[in-house]
Structure formats: structure tokens, C-alpha cells
Amino acid sequence: MKRSLALVLLAGSALAGPALADDAALRAAAKESFEAIPMQPPALPSGAAITREKVDLGAMLFFDPRMSKSGLFSCQSCHNVGLGGVDGLETSVGHGWQAGPRNAPTMLNAVYNIAQFWDGRAPDLAAQAKGPVQAGVEMNNTPDQVVATLNSMPAYVESFQAAFPGENDPVSFDNFALAIEAFEATLVTPNSKFDQFLMGQDGALNEQEKRGLQAFMDKGCNACHNGINMGGNGYYPFGLIEKPGADILPEDDRGRFAVTETADDDYVFRAAPLRNIAITAPYFHSGKVWDLKVAVDIMAESQLGEKLDEATLDDIVAFLGTLTGEQPEVVHPILPVRTGATPKPAPM
Numbered sequence: 001m002k003r004s005l006a007l008v009l010l011a012g013s014a015l016a017g018p019a020l021a022d023d024a025a026l027r028a029a030a031k032e033s034f035e036a037i038p039m040q041p042p043a044l045p046s047g048a049a050i051t052r053e054k055v056d057l058g059a060m061l062f063f064d065p066r067m068s069k070s071g072l073f074s075c076q077s078c079h080n081v082g083l084g085g086v087d088g089l090e091t092s093v094g095h096g097w098q099a100g101p102r103n104a105p106t107m108l109n110a111v112y113n114i115a116q117f118w119d120g121r122a123p124d125l126a127a128q129a130k131g132p133v134q135a136g137v138e139m140n141n142t143p144d145q146v147v148a149t150l151n152s153m154p155a156y157v158e159s160f161q162a163a164f165p166g167e168n169d170p171v172s173f174d175n176f177a178l179a180i181e182a183f184e185a186t187l188v189t190p191n192s193k194f195d196q197f198l199m200g201q202d203g204a205l206n207e208q209e210k211r212g213l214q215a216f217m218d219k220g221c222n223a224c225h226n227g228i229n230m231g232g233n234g235y236y237p238f239g240l241i242e243k244p245g246a247d248i249l250p251e252d253d254r255g256r257f258a259v260t261e262t263a264d265d266d267y268v269f270r271a272a273p274l275r276n277i278a279i280t281a282p283y284f285h286s287g288k289v290w291d292l293k294v295a296v297d298i299m300a301e302s303q304l305g306e307k308l309d310e311a312t313l314d315d316i317v318a319f320l321g322t323l324t325g326e327q328p329e330v331v332h333p334i335l336p337v338r339t340g341a342t343p344k345p346a347p348m
């Protein structure tokens, strides 16, 4: 959960070491903070099995724009599986062409986050999936309308029966969310250059990338960005040492404060997962920064109180580039054909 300030600072200085250790020492140090993405999807928090039927249904729901009130927006609109799981916009645009308040984070590897959203307000992927469908600025739909839409198409009803065998009422909003969760759990990106290095291949990283990894640890970035997702597992003030300007950190988005309503959580956000970071610009919950080097520069100043030199910034950016893993190749599912009973899309 939230680490104390002292612990964060301690972790930063305790890990300071020589400029570039040999590969074995570098790997040993890295393994204290980071973990390679497993080749197999993890167990779900609900304990539910990830079955082929559930994953296939989840993919259909993820790609189906008819889950939105307008018939225009699907999960894929804002979490494009071909674009690293993001929409590449400063903040997402949804129902009525409204721009939402935050940048869309990737759903790739999201199953490894301790909680979902920039402020961690959804405990897991299934809880998360119910949010965008109902959000006024996203898909603007209602659970009843989603279930009515699904029930209107026999192919969907059959898919729910196959994915949730033996249930009396398989076509439900809860199962909609569980199927999407199972699909998203398969959207992981193993075998990045960094993971190959962690697993023992010295040559997977070049000298600059190794310097970057060393700097990432020496400077203390790993105090907050660690674990499988190199983040996504703890909450910290954005501006722990020095608050960035309102151009980067808009004043009206106070992060976890809105979730917990405790003063300690003012401008606290989840340490962003850094997997695939080189392909998911723009950066920060505000989406205000397009250049990864600028984002690293801001992080060093705001979270560590340190101005990094150009060479170190370049090294860290090169290292971050090695976090791009194998992207899941998803075949766009063929979606069930509408019937006379299918609710018509509403004008926006």
C-alpha cells in the first residue's frame, strides 16, 4: 500500500552503487526490485478460471461498440490493442465527443496492478470493467441496456451459456465484467529485452541500456516503480519532493484524495506501471507530456528532487525502451448480428 516518505527516501539512497557493475551484479540488484512477466496469465483475484470460452466472449465484448449507448465506443476505442493498449490522446474522448479528465492507461499487463485507475479506485479488472460502460464521458450506457442488448442476440446468449456453464442467469452485467477480466488477463507482454536480461541473457541489453538500468536503481526510481509491472503497486504523491506546475498536474484532479478523502492522499496517484512505456505516449494522468525524456526529467525533479544530466536522462530513456514486450496478437472477433429486438444506437 502507501509507503512512508522515509522508506521511499531510504530505498533511494540504500541502492546507490558503482556507476556500472558487471552483468551478474547488475542482474542480482535488478532482481531485488523487478520480476519478469510470467509467460502464463496469473490467477484472477476472484479465483475464477480463465477458460477459452470466457476469453473469447470477453474479446467480443471488448471490441463491440454496441456496448455503448451511441453504438460508437468500445473498450478498443480507447485501449487499442494495436497501439500498446492506449488511444494516444492527451485525454480520452467519449460519448458526445467529450474529452474526459484523464489520459487512458494501457490495459496490457493491468492484471498485475494491485488496483485499477490512476487513483486505484477499482480493486480489480472485473470491478473496473463496469465503470467505463456507465461513465457519462465514456460509453454512457446502463447495465440494464447492456444486458438487453446482449439478450437480443442469440449468438451472445449462447456464448454466455458456454462461458458460464450451469448458471441460471448467465447473461448478466457481472458476467459481462468477468468475461472482460478473463480476456484482459491474457493481454500481457512477456519476453521484453529487459525480461530476457533478468532471465540470464547478458547480451539482451546494450551498454547504454545497462547504464540506464543502473541509473534507474541508483537514483531511486525503483523505490516506486518495481515488481512485475515496474509500478502499479503503490501510491505516492505526484510531487513528493517538488510539485510540478499546474500545466502538468492540473489542480482540480487531486488523485486519491477523491477516493479516500484523507488529506494525506492529496495529489497522490498510483505509481504508473512502466511496462511498454516507450509506446504509450502521452504521459502522466494529465497526458500533458509527449516526450519520454521530458517525463523522466520531471519525475527526477518532482519525486527525487534531483536534476539529472542529459547523458543520464538518455540512458534511462534507453533502458525504458527495453520494457516493450511481445504485444498480444488479437484477432478481431466476428460480432453477433443485431436482431429486431436489439436496442438502436442513441444519437449523441
Ligand code: HEC
Pocket: 062, 073, 074, 075, 076, 077, 078, 079, 092, 093, 094, 095, 100, 102, 103, 104, 105, 106, 107, 110, 113, 115, 116, 117, 118, 119, 125, 128, 129, 132, 133, 137, 138, 139, 180
Ligand atoms: C472513452 C474512452 C474509454 C473507454 C471507451 C474505455 N476506457 Fe478504460 N480507461 C479510460 C481512461 C481515461 C482511464 C483512466 C481513468 C482514471 O484513471 O480515472 C481508463 C482506465 C482503464 C483501466 C485501468 C488501467 C490501469 O492501469 O489502471 C482498464 C483496465 C480499462 N480502462 C479497461 C477498459 C475496458 C474493459 C473498457 C470497456 C468496457 C474501457 N476501458 C473503456 C478510457 C476509456
Ligand code: HEC
Pocket: 008, 118, 216, 219, 220, 221, 222, 223, 224, 225, 235, 236, 237, 238, 240, 269, 270, 271, 272, 273, 274, 277, 280, 282, 283, 284, 285, 286, 295, 296, 299, 300, 303, 304, 316
Ligand atoms: C516517490 C515515487 C516515485 C518515484 C521515486 C518515481 N516515480 Fe515515476 N511515477 C510515480 C507516480 C505516482 C506516477 C504517476 C504520476 C501521474 O499521476 O501522472 C509516476 C509516473 C511516471 C511516468 C509516467 C508514466 C505514464 O504512464 O504516463 C514515468 C515515465 C515515470 N514515472 C518514470 C520514473 C523515473 C524514470 C523515475 C526515476 C528518475 C521515477 N519515475 C521515480 C511515482 C514515482
